[in-house]
Amino acid sequence: IAGITQAPTSQILAAGRRMTLRCTQDMRHNAMYWYRQDLGLGLRLIHYSNTAGTTGKGEVPDGYSVSRANTDDFPLTLASAVPSQTSVYFCASSESTSGNYNEQFFGPGTRLTVL
């Protein structure tokens, strides 16, 4: 792999179902992020991880959980999906969090529809 990948590319999900969005990077970046992007709104941070083994809550964390067991992987789980979680989800990574080292590289995104 080169860069950052996400799976699945798109998904239609019934409300109430559990879903994990996968994210993997091969750049050995310390920091990783999950965003959602909705029409007319900016990217909103869901959860982040500054380094393997640590995670933190972003602006809109409710209904989502993450884990960071190793440097490369940062899965996002929706425990019980609701229609308001219909969105495009982007995973991103950066070398670190400070200054220009916070240049974030984005995965191709997952388009999720919850019915």
Added chain:
Amino acid sequence: GQNIDQPTEMTATEGAIVQINCTYQTSGFNGLFWYQQHAGEAPTFLSYNVLDGLEEKGRFSSFLSRSKGYSYLLLKELQMKDSASYLCAVLDSNYQLIWGAGTKLIIKP
């Protein structure tokens, strides 16, 4: 609260110059980023400013005034492929990026 303001949409002509403005009010400031996002794709990095002044990179330049909470992205010699959304983002005191909603730039022949 934290706020990033950009125009929602702008239109320009191929070959011309366009300036996209961004004003911000954030808790702390550790730099300002511009990203480009084509429809249906992921954002990609364009520029980073942390000191006042102009940073030039080919056809694209980015300006920052920290005292005014203001930045602009200047695109010269516009090409059709420049049709995209341009996202302004500020790194706040917690080293989290606060994103504007983006400016959709439409280039006409």
